[in-house]
Amino acid sequence: MAKKMTPVEQTSEKNENEIALRETEGLSQGQIILRRFLRHRAAMISLVALIFIILFAYTASGIHLGTKEDPISIAGWWHFSITDIDPEGAIAATCNGGITGCPTLDIFPAFIDGTGMHIGAHPMGTDVIGTDYFALVVRGAEQSIMVMFIVGILGVALGTIIGAIAGFFGGIVDAILMRLTDVFLVTPTIVIGAVIGFRFGNLGIVPLALMLGFFAWMGLARFVRTEFLTLREREFVDAARIAGASNRRIIFKHILPNAIGVIIVAGTLLMSGAILIETALSYLGFGVQAPDVSLGLLISRYQNSFSTSPWLFWWPGLFIISIALCINFIGDGLRDAFDPRQKRRISLKERLRGTESKARA
Amino acid sequence: MFAYITRRLGMMLLIVFGASFMAYNLEAFSSNPLSIFGESTAKNKHYLMQQMIHRLHLDVPPPIRYFMWLRGVVSGLWGQLNLGMTRDHMPVLDVIGNAIPTTFRLVIASTILAIVLGITIGMITAIRQYSRFDYVMTFISFLLFSLPIFWVAVLLKEYLAIGFNDFLMQPEISLEVTLITAAICGFIMGGITGGSRRRVLSVFGGVTVGVALLLSYLSATHWFVHPGLGIIGVGFLALVSAVIVTQISTGLENRKSLSAAIIAAAIVIVGYYPLQLLMKANASALNVLLVFVITISLAAVAGYFVQNIDRRQNIRTAVLTALLGTLPLILDRYMREFGRYFSSDAVNKRPVPTLGQANDLLNEKQLSNFWITGLDATMHLILPTLALTLISFAGYVRFSRGSLLEVLNMDYIRTARAKGLTERTVIVRHAMRNAMLPLTTILVNDFAGVIGGAIITERVFGWKGMGMLFNQSLTSYDLNLFMGVFMISAVLTVLANLVADLLFGVVDPRIRIRK
Numbered sequence: 001m002a003k004k005m006t007p008v009e010q011t012s013e014k015n016e017n018e019i020a021l022r023e024t025e026g027l028s029q030g031q032i033i034l035r036r037f038l039r040h041r042a043a044m045i046s047l048v049a050l051i052f053i054i055l056f057a058y059t060a061s062g063i064h065l066g067t068k069e070d071p072i073s074i075a076g077w078w079h080f081s082i083t084d085i086d087p088e089g090a091i092a093a094t095c096n097g098g099i100t101g102c103p104t105l106d107i108f109p110a111f112i113d114g115t116g117m118h119i120g121a122h123p124m125g126t127d128v129i130g131t132d133y134f135a136l137v138v139r140g141a142e143q144s145i146m147v148m149f150i151v152g153i154l155g156v157a158l159g160t161i162i163g164a165i166a167g168f169f170g171g172i173v174d175a176i177l178m179r180l181t182d183v184f185l186v187t188p189t190i191v192i193g194a195v196i197g198f199r200f201g202n203l204g205i206v207p208l209a210l211m212l213g214f215f216a217w218m219g220l221a222r223f224v225r226t227e228f229l230t231l232r233e234r235e236f237v238d239a240a241r242i243a244g245a246s247n248r249r250i251i252f253k254h255i256l257p258n259a260i261g262v263i264i265v266a267g268t269l270l271m272s273g274a275i276l277i278e279t280a281l282s283y284l285g286f287g288v289q290a291p292d293v294s295l296g297l298l299i300s301r302y303q304n305s306f307s308t309s310p311w312l313f314w315w316p317g318l319f320i321i322s323i324a325l326c327i328n329f330i331g332d333g334l335r336d337a338f339d340p341r342q343k344r345r346i347s348l349k350e351r352l353r354g355t356e357s358k359a360r361a
Numbered sequence: 362m363f364a365y366i367t368r369r370l371g372m373m374l375l376i377v378f379g380a381s382f383m384a385y386n387l388e389a390f391s392s393n394p395l396s397i398f399g400e401s402t403a404k405n406k407h408y409l410m411q412q413m414i415h416r417l418h419l420d421v422p423p424p425i426r427y428f429m430w431l432r433g434v435v436s437g438l439w440g441q442l443n444l445g446m447t448r449d450h451m452p453v454l455d456v457i458g459n460a461i462p463t464t465f466r467l468v469i470a471s472t473i474l475a476i477v478l479g480i481t482i483g484m485i486t487a488i489r490q491y492s493r494f495d496y497v498m499t500f501i502s503f504l505l506f507s508l509p510i511f512w513v514a515v516l517l518k519e520y521l522a523i524g525f526n527d528f529l530m531q532p533e534i535s536l537e538v539t540l541i542t543a544a545i546c547g548f549i550m551g552g553i554t555g556g557s558r559r560r561v562l563s564v565f566g567g568v569t570v571g572v573a574l575l576l577s578y579l580s581a582t583h584w585f586v587h588p589g590l591g592i593i594g595v596g597f598l599a600l601v602s603a604v605i606v607t608q609i610s611t612g613l614e615n616r617k618s619l620s621a622a623i624i625a626a627a628i629v630i631v632g633y634y635p636l637q638l639l640m641k642a643n644a645s646a647l648n649v650l651l652v653f654v655i656t657i658s659l660a661a662v663a664g665y666f667v668q669n670i671d672r673r674q675n676i677r678t679a680v681l682t683a684l685l686g687t688l689p690l691i692l693d694r695y696m697r698e699f700g701r702y703f704s705s706d707a708v709n710k711r712p713v714p715t716l717g718q719a720n721d722l723l724n725e726k727q728l729s730n731f732w733i734t735g736l737d738a739t740m741h742l743i744l745p746t747l748a749l750t751l752i753s754f755a756g757y758v759r760f761s762r763g764s765l766l767e768v769l770n771m772d773y774i775r776t777a778r779a780k781g782l783t784e785r786t787v788i789v790r791h792a793m794r795n796a797m798l799p800l801t802t803i804l805v806n807d808f809a810g811v812i813g814g815a816i817i818t819e820r821v822f823g824w825k826g827m828g829m830l831f832n833q834s835l836t837s838y839d840l841n842l843f844m845g846v847f848m849i850s851a852v853l854t855v856l857a858n859l860v861a862d863l864l865f866g867v868v869d870p871r872i873r874i875r876k
Contacts (some may be wrong), residue, residue: 183379186851188813191831195384198835200393276509276870280817283511284832296509303515317512324507332503 033261036337043333053319057141060134076249080132101309125311127302133315140295143288143318144275147209149322151274154213156267159220160256166221167228168251178225183248185218193277197286205288209278216274227259261338268331272324279320295320370863373855382427384847385840389423392838394448417840430844444848445841453845457829461849463718464815464826470742471749472807478750479757480800485553486758487765487796488788494552496757514748514821522713529703529710533752534580541721543573587700590693592633599626599686606681610674612785617668621675624667625660625682629690632656640694644731649691656683656690695739698732712740716823745822749814753807760803765796780823782869798869805861806854813850 024032037043060078102125124133167179184192196211231237232255240254279285279296288294295316302312394417395410413419418426433443444453486495547569551561579585590598604613612617632655639648645665657680664679665672703712707722714720720737727733768774769792777787819828827846834843 146602167674179376179379182376182855186376186380186854187384187847188854190813190816190851191384191847191850192387192834194816194831272507276507280511283509284817284820286835296511296563299509299512299515303511306515306519313515317509319511320509321504321507325503328503328506346561348490 033337037333038101040333040336042329043336046326049322050330053322054140054145057138059140059143062139078132078135078138080135101310121133124315125309127312133312136293136298137295137315137319140293140298140316141323143205143294144278144294144320144323146205147212147278148271148275148327150206150209151213151216151278152267152271154210154218154272155220155274156263157217158214158226159217159266159270160263162226163216163221163224164251164256164259167225168232168247168255170229170232174225177221181218181221184215187215189215189273189277190280193281194284194286197281197284204292205294208287209274212274212277216270220263220270223262223266224259227262228255231255232260251307261334265331265335265338268327268334272327272331275320275324275327366859366863369859373859376855377489377851378431380851381431381844381848382424384851385427385430385844386423388840388843389426392835392840394419394838394840423558430685430841434848444845447842448837448839451839456842457827457845457849460826460830462680463824464819464828466718466738466742467745467818467824467826468749468815471746471753474746475750475754476757476804476807479754480761480797482754483758483761484765484793484796484819487769489552489555490766492552493556494549494555497548497552499762502758504757506759508752510748510752510817511821513751514744514818517744517748518715521747522715525713526711529585529712532557532580532583532585534576539573539576539580542576543569543571546572577633583812586703588696589699590689590696592630595633595686595689595693596626596630599629599682600690602626602685603682605683607678608785610678610681612783614804617671618675621664621667621679622682624663625656625679626686628659628663628683629656632659633690636690637694640691640732642730642732646731648731652691653687656687659683697738698730698736702727702736713743714741715744717741718824731839745818745824748821749818753814757800761796761800764799765792768792768796771795798865801864801868802861805864806856808853808857 023035027035061081122135127136162177162181165254166174166181192215193212195207196215200208200211237250237254240250245254278287278294279299282294282296283300285300288297290297298316298321299313302309306313388694394413418429421429430578431443433445436443442454444457445457447453482498486498489495496501547565547567551565554561554564600623602621603626607613607619607622613619636652636655639652660679660683661676664676667675667679699712702708703710705722705723705727707720707727716740718738720741723733723737774787774792777791778784782791815824815826815828817828817830818824819826820832825848831846832841834846
């Protein structure tokens, strides 16, 4: 019954290990991980796309920080701001149904629809009163990215510190810190977020993001703690302790580098969660407040005009999805890169090459 | 065990206390109930403000006010639970009591659907790792993972509800749509089947042609306006479930099991007309339950007599087949009511609503008809359920895929294969059971996350459940209402954690609960 194995199949497993070994020869752990990550195609595409989106959003709309009364602004290259109103420009672009404010972007070259590629005055159209939608959307994207990074960094920092302390010291410290984590975990994120957003939403995006970050560390703390609990029992920790290393040195120099994979992966998950939470809060009206904009706020504002002006709905959604999708794929690539059991798929060509080289030897 | 549970319950109380204290103060300090008087020009403004301060004890600082509120909660221990009054002078307990069933109706269907679909697809992608199907599903699940639910909801409203309602005006499917749908079905089935290229292609071709023919038939007969499965459809689905159940539980080569399953399917087919007597217009949920009890018990008897060895597995196969086979029977009954529901004045030929939880325009006679009200509730559930399912199912796909892949790398799987067990036994008996273990924790916790998930969905679809109460409590600075919603969700979460831990100890014998 057993089907006849081809020579390639017979030797394949041995060869796979050999090829994998040869590839990692003489490389440090970090280099191996970096190599694996660079080889993850989806993650690399996402990384490039994400960097492009970030640069695009920040350069187009400029940088806006500070409060309403005391703004710090650097203008970007886009010639409209989120408060400029251009009624003529809006009326100038009308589409089939005579609807004003249509997007002027045309990505099809002349031989398809006969009008040629052009960006026009309002590539993403204008909203009902004539505000340039491109300016609004890139501003919203900028806000979302800012929230994502602030929540990510703060959450990772707090989660790592709390998880590390709980896992390393154990005993009563662990018990207290973990019950504290439970207290925070019991509350659904969106509930905490809504209370915070309701109070801090009008202060601008940075305080909102900081507050969200203060309540986003729990999942990560749990992961880090579990990791520390297993790592602190390992021989290299005993060795370090006998050599006279202080607790701080053991935590930062010996255990933390070994737990970095878990932290990075959980961090990316936290970031993609943060962007969705911010949009959800803004959608509910508890997040960013007008006149400032965010992607969630734009969707919530224009969801009812979908049938008449669908672009008001599509563009912000497209940005949310692109950013979150990129982050998720990068996280997936990192997880694969940090997983020691991860075996690369060795293609048939490489296998054959492996057999050949052995035959020659 | 008892000591463990007692200790955990004590800890739970402490956690809920801590969390509620934090939430109470957070909300109390961030809101100002008196702000509604800010622009008021009423002459008795001052008096009204004084009255509200007195009624809500606003002159007491929040940390102390919390304990006044807590007294009402603690009275729950001797049956006098008091969560205070809302701003509109309604007891919070009553308001929440009315909202809970709505929210559960909204969330339970979608959670179950997401779990079943997600785990199935996740396991298939793990078994067919690195196949085209795996890559496509991975991409789709990442995409769904990144979608905001309110965005999906608006799209569903626009294309599914309004689009489908328009389609019903002229229920004919165009050729392109038929072909594309058929090709997608073919791709999915081909991906699930796997194996040699020839096998995949033939499955793809067969399914595509079959679905295309089916869709053309449905389109030509205007089936979508007068749906129904009839005895042929029900029989076909029952037989399909017989084959699937046997394949998964004992393998098709076990002829006795297969015949038990086919007899169970035959029971459903033979019972098609007699059972209609139980499903008249004035039926109730009890009748539906009775239908299930009848088919399942007959199937169990059949499974018992098919063979006198391996009785348990024959009975199990027959019972599962009868359960799955009776579902189309019930579905068919609902479908046959659809034509009347569709053309009634209340519905006015637009059956998929975009808002609300029930049709208020149904008349007395329709409301007394079990099938019509059920159909109405289902129609209102379709969009929110679909939106919630799409969002949450991606997580299950990723998780079950990872879990099964991890198990498939274990040594005991290699041992099982080396023993010469069939691939079905290896996967269903050895791998899948172990892969399901870590899922129990997630499942239980997701049921507890019900309220968090409902907040946005209820807003988008205009349902009046816990999520709406939460939104309302925030915008109207209603502290007692807020705490009521919060307590339900907090208690559910800690209870779910306890249940998950205990369940994990039951299903995984390696876990010993610390004494």
